[in-house]
Amino acid sequence: MGSETxxxxxxxxxxxxxxxxxxxxxxxxxxxxxxxxxxAPTTVDSPDLDVTVGIEKAASSLGGKLGRRIWGEGGPxxxxxxxxxxxxxxxxxxxxxxLIRRISAESAQRAALGAGALLMDIYSIDDSRPSxxxxxxxxxxxxxxxxxxxxxDGGAESQVLDMAGLIDAADVKPRFGRGYKLPIIYAGNVDVxxxxxxxxxxxxxxxxxxxxxxxxxxxxxxxxxxEGIYDSYMEHVIVHSPGYEKLIEWVEGDIIPTQAAxxxxxxxxxxxxxxxxLAVDIGGATTDVYSxxxxxxxxxxxxxxxxxxxxxNIMKEAGVHNVMRWIPEEIGEKKVRNIVGNIMILQPxxxxxxxxxxxxxxxxxxxxxxxxxxxxxxxxxxGVALKRTLADMFDQALEVSILDLMKTQSIICRGKIxxxxxxxxxxxxxxxxxxxxxxxTEILVDRSSIMPHLGMLLERNREATLxxxxxxxxxxxxxxxxxxxxxxxxxxxxxxxxxTKDSVVSEEIVTFGELKSLPLAAEESVRIxxxxxxxxxxxxxKGKELVAEVRGGEKGLIIDxxxxxxxxxxxxxxxxxxAESLTMRPEILTA
Amino acid sequence: MSRFVKLEEKASVRKIRRIxxxxxVLVAKGDVVEPETVLARGTVVNPDIREVKVYxxxxxxxxxxxxxxxKEEGDQxxxxxxxAIARSFFGRFTKVCRSPMEGTIExxxxxxxxxxxxxxPIPVEIRAHIPGRITEIIPDEGAVxxxxxxxxxxxxxxxxxxxxxxxxxxxxxxxxxxxxxxxxDQQGRVLVxxxxxxxxxxxxxxxxxxxxxxxxxxxxxxxxxxxxxxxGMGVTGGESGVTTxxxxxxxxxxxxxxxxxxxxxxxxxxxVSIDGTTQIRQRMLRPEVIIxx
Numbered sequence: 001m002g003s004e005t006x007x008x009x010x011x012x013x014x015x016x017x018x019x020x021x022x023x024x025x026x027x028x029x030x031x032x033x034x035x036x037x038x039x040a041p042t043t044v045d046s047p048d049l050d051v052t053v054g055i056e057k058a059a060s061s062l063g064g065k066l067g068r069r070i071w072g073e074g075g076p077x078x079x080x081x082x083x084x085x086x087x088x089x090x091x092x093x094x095x096x097x098x099l100i101r102r103i104s105a106e107s108a109q110r111a112a113l114g115a116g117a118l119l120m121d122i123y124s125i126d127d128s129r130p131s132x133x134x135x136x137x138x139x140x141x142x143x144x145x146x147x148x149x150x151x152x153d154g155g156a157e158s159q160v161l162d163m164a165g166l167i168d169a170a171d172v173k174p175r176f177g178r179g180y181k182l183p184i185i186y187a188g189n190v191d192v193x194x195x196x197x198x199x200x201x202x203x204x205x206x207x208x209x210x211x212x213x214x215x216x217x218x219x220x221x222x223x224x225x226x227e228g229i230y231d232s233y234m235e236h237v238i239v240h241s242p243g244y245e246k247l248i249e250w251v252e253g254d255i256i257p258t259q260a261a262x263x264x265x266x267x268x269x270x271x272x273x274x275x276x277x278l279a280v281d282i283g284g285a286t287t288d289v290y291s292x293x294x295x296x297x298x299x300x301x302x303x304x305x306x307x308x309x310x311x312x313n314i315m316k317e318a319g320v321h322n323v324m325r326w327i328p329e330e331i332g333e334k335k336v337r338n339i340v341g342n343i344m345i346l347q348p349x350x351x352x353x354x355x356x357x358x359x360x361x362x363x364x365x366x367x368x369x370x371x372x373x374x375x376x377x378x379x380x381x382x383g384v385a386l387k388r389t390l391a392d393m394f395d396q397a398l399e400v401s402i403l404d405l406m407k408t409q410s411i412i413c414r415g416k417i418x419x420x421x422x423x424x425x426x427x428x429x430x431x432x433x434x435x436x437x438x439x440x441t442e443i444l445v446d447r448s449s450i451m452p453h454l455g456m457l458l459e460r461n462r463e464a465t466l467x468x469x470x471x472x473x474x475x476x477x478x479x480x481x482x483x484x485x486x487x488x489x490x491x492x493x494x495x496x497x498x499x500t501k502d503s504v505v506s507e508e509i510v511t512f513g514e515l516k517s518l519p520l521a522a523e524e525s526v527r528i529x530x531x532x533x534x535x536x537x538x539x540x541x542k543g544k545e546l547v548a549e550v551r552g553g554e555k556g557l558i559i560d561x562x563x564x565x566x567x568x569x570x571x572x573x574x575x576x577x578x579a580e581s582l583t584m585r586p587e588i589l590t591a
Numbered sequence: 592m593s594r595f596v597k598l599e600e601k602a603s604v605r606k607i608r609r610i611x612x613x614x615x616v617l618v619a620k621g622d623v624v625e626p627e628t629v630l631a632r633g634t635v636v637n638p639d640i641r642e643v644k645v646y647x648x649x650x651x652x653x654x655x656x657x658x659x660x661x662k663e664e665g666d667q668x669x670x671x672x673x674x675a676i677a678r679s680f681f682g683r684f685t686k687v688c689r690s691p692m693e694g695t696i697e698x699x700x701x702x703x704x705x706x707x708x709x710x711x712p713i714p715v716e717i718r719a720h721i722p723g724r725i726t727e728i729i730p731d732e733g734a735v736x737x738x739x740x741x742x743x744x745x746x747x748x749x750x751x752x753x754x755x756x757x758x759x760x761x762x763x764x765x766x767x768x769x770x771x772x773x774x775x776d777q778q779g780r781v782l783v784x785x786x787x788x789x790x791x792x793x794x795x796x797x798x799x800x801x802x803x804x805x806x807x808x809x810x811x812x813x814x815x816x817x818x819x820x821x822x823g824m825g826v827t828g829g830e831s832g833v834t835t836x837x838x839x840x841x842x843x844x845x846x847x848x849x850x851x852x853x854x855x856x857x858x859x860x861x862x863v864s865i866d867g868t869t870q871i872r873q874r875m876l877r878p879e880v881i882i883x884x
Contacts, residue, residue, distance in 0.1 A: 132642040132707045135698065140638075162702070169698050304824050309871055316821035334812050341811035341842035344825050345747045345871055 011076050014452040015086045020054035022062045023453040032464035038062035044088045051243035075250050083456040084251045087258035095143045097123040099150035099159050102382040107213040108149035111225035113299045116257030125159050138170035144237045151189030153215045164199040181206040183232035187213045187225040206236050261455030266290050267297045275409035282415035285309040289374040293402045298378035305366050312344040318365035325568045326361035328575035363417050367434035375401040405438040414446035424554040425582040428477045436566050438484045439539035447475040476522040476553030482560040483536035487512040493561040497529040514561040515581040520552025597744040604740045608717045609733035624719040626754040631733040634712035646704030648688035649677040653704025666696050720752050721864045722883050741882045748867030748878025749827045750835030755802030757863045761785040764847040770795045786846045793817045796834045803835035803865045807847035828868025835867040837878040858882045
């Protein structure tokens, strides 16, 4: 346990557009515990125009629940340490620029997204748009911040200066406040730092120079750019939101974007457990996807795809028929469209079963779109010469994306669509249908919605934070076994043998198309031996046995032999059978 | 489904009316204005911007262009006006670069030998939208209009600001607004329907020139077809060529809330100002019917 937090109590606040959530965490001796949480409406807009009003309400409510005074004279009680993350005003709006779209601009994009930003546009010298169009879009799209990259260290110079000149020519104005300077982070070729700062002059820009995001063509270094973004966010952006000046005085350390706090936490979780992880966060208006593969963190964002405000946009982006293909009832297009439209414009607190069904269907498409976007962001470094073996050539092209579901050990989902109002069956099936995990993958959902808070606590007590995350935040749905490949309905797919230390508890042949769960409690683990048939792969190669130690969950061991890629059936009866299949409990496994 | 509908009877309405730029305010505090009264005028930047490769037209290296330029950044130019000239062989050979349009030289890059020419600024103006009195002047931008009015807020709308006589196309809130009840004498009027309006009715209303439609619901599919595009993020108001539509209950067939219907009915024949502009996410802007008293 970090000595820094011994005997400390934390009031941790996350402020989003609608809600301000305060969480109290106490650290004593052996660890930290969540004492309680409370929410209040966010008050950054009129009539209050002061974010601290909402914080005080949430904190006072929390104090009332806990029966202790946590709000003092005009601020948090002095014996508490206050930490804060924020995504008010829609979050951190950024533009990024680099030299080559697929090289430095892509690295800059990853740095900005990793810092929790909402990306408005990406510019590069090889942009297909003519330079005057770039100037025009820069001018009309007002960001909170600009990240300029380009050139390896000791590499291209004049093009980097051209890009800086283009930004200056566009005279980009910040989103809020006429009287403040646009923060620009320069994370390009170190040799032209001075000349870049001479171009982007102090009278117009708050330029911050950090280490190159792409110092070498085969090396990406995103950390300094992310930290630069956090610092500029704190110094130049957040101070312009109503009430934040007061809030800054209360908090210990920086206020960072909510998505950055979540990203930090997920990264730490994956690294601690040495797993490859994929996480999906579906909000009302946005869908975030985070991943950690081989220790590399990535985040992508679908800014207008969500479960309430953004649900109509899912229909627009995916097409109404792609949404409808997931609905296990006969509902006509007109009705589906009306339901989607009403969820967007009315944001009802409760949904009818029919509305819930449509929302669940839309969620599958939202995640599919989110993963599509993530595959484009989470890529190997481009521009690096690859050594290809003869085997690679026969094995198709090398995958550009590092997202590999077969190599994913852990999937985490969060958002209201996964909260306790939804059954474990619904959540599990939603994840299986949309993400289509391959091989052996544990599936977890965030039921407590305190990930941003834990992300803020992480740096102060990593061990205890991750413990809280595992024990109180993440809810285990189960471990999924899903072979990759396809066959005819009813053909043998795999043989699964489940055993404890002492004996074999279950052995069965699974046929193609089957979907079921074998109960196994979350705290229990068993040894599985999976032998796929010759056309299927569970991570060790076609037809090769996989042995693993796995844990259970609310849905235990989930066996998904519907094939990968998953074919969505035209027959509604099959969808209904899928919806019902996870509620069946054929036999009890006792570990 | 009607929890978002807000009815306000005999309320004070205060409308801030601004042009999206700096310009001239044409009214004074205390003036009485009508919906059509222009409060402020100005110009906004023309989005039409063109790049001219001056170096290519002159046949010189980009770095040499500066010395051939006849115009500077900020200079106004006419269409086909010469902006740069290069003479060689003691003036025997001349090459010129002309402006492709009327506008202003916005950027000239000495390094790239290129110029960006932007079209003439576009005039903009803002009208009062509601009748009332000017209570405040916003220097260079507009004014605040205040009046006493009753207000009906819908849950969703399309189309911009319109004013016209409030007329009823139906007898009761459960009745649909169909093509049968539309006729050419409803041109310019704001029609109240009941439970919903059909695609054909919306098309006929647009053809006739009906000012606006207020109804309980509309099928999202019909509205999508009417607009010609998916609604997406629910930001509306900028559609052109559509009849302003305000729905008070939701998508589908929903009889208009009795209270809403009663309130509107009590003002039948009055001049009303309506606006279908809706922003669901950021500003929670809902469409509204303002009935000046």
